[in-house]
Amino acid sequence: MKIPRPDEVDATTTHIPARPVWSCVTCDEPWPCRDRREQLIVEYRADVLPLALYLAACLVDAAYDLPDTPAGDLYQRFLGWLRNWSARTPGDSAPA
Numbered sequence: 001m002k003i004p005r006p007d008e009v010d011a012t013t014t015h016i017p018a019r020p021v022w023s024c025v026t027c028d029e030p031w032p033c034r035d036r037r038e039q040l041i042v043e044y045r046a047d048v049l050p051l052a053l054y055l056a057a058c059l060v061d062a063a064y065d066l067p068d069t070p071a072g073d074l075y076q077r078f079l080g081w082l083r084n085w086s087a088r089t090p091g092d093s094a095p096a
């Protein structure tokens with residue numbers, strides 16, 4: 001499976017990252033911004049794994065572009081929100 005790079009993402013969104021600062025070109029929030037997160041959830045709602053792989057690839061690129069940003073901060077920004085979102089998804093097999 002090919003993971004799209006940030007410059008190859010869905011052309012219908014304007015909420016794309018401005019590299020190397022990784023801020024949204026539309027709303028200037030840290031990318032992925034709130035609007036882009038909501039779009040990603042809709043685009044990938046059938047399967048969270050490809051979304052996680054895509055965001056992980058973005059995280060790696062951001063780590064190169066933002067070497068002074070702590071890895072934990074980048075993790076929370078790119079993947080932490082996804083973990084919180086998927087935990088709320090109906091049908092989740094969370095432990096009892």
Ligand SMILES: [Zn+2]
Nearest residue numbers: 015024027033
């Ligand atoms: Zn945005």
